């Protein structure tokens with residue numbers, strides 16, 4: 348969906364909020380009618396509402412996938428009780444938490460990059476790695492413990508960023524089961540007691556039983572978006588890093604080199620091998636994200652730069668969709684004329700060995 352379509356949904360939603368004054372309601376409806384009219388005319392649909400009653404009738408009667416976006420459910424945006432469609436509420440929540448996360452992470456990144464140039468007395472590369480490591484391993488934490496850890500481990504500029512990623516927990520821990528991979532209390536993830544697909548994969552592969560935790564103090568938990576867009580993708584990333592560090596123990600292996608230019612850097616003599624780990628649910632969103640957000644040039648600048656797909660993603664895709672992730676990704680990239688080196692995690696060690704062998708020759 349584009350921003351005009353999202354704005355149109357928001358504008359309609361705002362007309363049906365409770366406890367707003369009549370004059371406010373009228374002004375919101377007028378604004379929504381204007382946006383809707385614009386959209387309908389653009390789509391060559393000239394049957395648009397011209398007053399508030401016909402506008403209300405229109406949004407209750409027409410399915411939103413017909414007049415807003417094909418990606419929306421085949422249902423009206425507003426039901427007979429004047430409530431907004433549940434699926435759309437979720438979608439908007441997700442969009443706003445995605446935006447919030449991107450903003451907060453971008454600010455943290457920019458700050459570390461700026462400080463790295465200006466303030467050389469502190470190792471800002473290390474501070475950045477430590478900040479991401481911390482949030483990725485502390486889904487839920489006592490507020491008092493969080494404050495103590497932040498003040499003794501981070502410069503004050505960073506502390507507020509990390510604090511803002513947490514919010515009051517709506518649960519308590521009393522001999523409760525938490526996921527051994529992501530740290531989320533299990534009762535709150537879904538009714539069958541499992542966790543995300545990623546967690547379930549690693550629990551099985553690493554034979555990790557769920558943990559039991561109790562706490563009497565006030566708890567805070569990670570913001571939903573940070574969990575989804577930072578903690579979950581970090582699970583595979585961090586395991587690949589640890590594996591490479593162990594296998595290539597006489598090389599320097601770094602996490603987020605040059606403050607997140609890449610995800611992992613491997614240094615052998617004069618040669619640097621850079622890895623970007625991408626953990627997207629399907630190859631389509633990965634390619635879309637590559638096109639929209641990634642500086643593709645960086646992949647071709649250096650000879651040894653790879654986009655790595657974690658093994659768990661390939662397995663989960665196979666299990667849930669019965670399809671080959673790597674093959675589909677290859678086809679999509681070719682269709683988009685994107686030529687970058689893509690490799691699956693399980694082939695990575697052999698590839699690095701091969702590169703090192705060529706250099707040594």
Ligand SMILES: [Zn+2]
Nearest residue numbers: 526529542546
């Ligand atoms: Zn989990």
